Amino acid sequence: MSVSATVDGPWQSVLLDVLRAMHREGFAARRTFDLQLARKSLRHGAREPRPHHGTARFTCQYLVLRVDGGGRSPGSLVFHGFERTTRVTLLPPVEGELEQRLAAVVFEALEHARAGAGGNDVA
Secondary structure (H helix, E strand, C coil), X not given: CCEEEEEECCHXXXXXXXXXXXXXXXXXXXXXXXXXXXXXCCCCXXXXXXCCCXXXXXXXXXXXXXXXXXXXXXXXXXEEEECCEEEEEEECCCCCCCXXXXXHHHHXXXXXXXXXXXXXXXX
């Protein structure tokens, strides 16, 4: 089962908060997909179609991180950022359950990232 949270804040800041918290607890993350980097590799540049956000400048970011720790994969993290809102989804590994320690670390970091901000939800 996956768990998600939405944070009022730019994806770069939210990502750094989560990565720092995970590192302190012995988790490592490897970027397996980065939408902005994938876009840069396209040859058509500005002529490419924009996603549904409809902005003239491409501001959306979608990242997938594989998390490792303790010799096994406790899960994956997906970050979807648009302007000043970031949705973070924690996915369990294919072969098992979501590691509760990882979930606790990630959601503690998200609480720190959104301290004082309104309009946040956890699902």
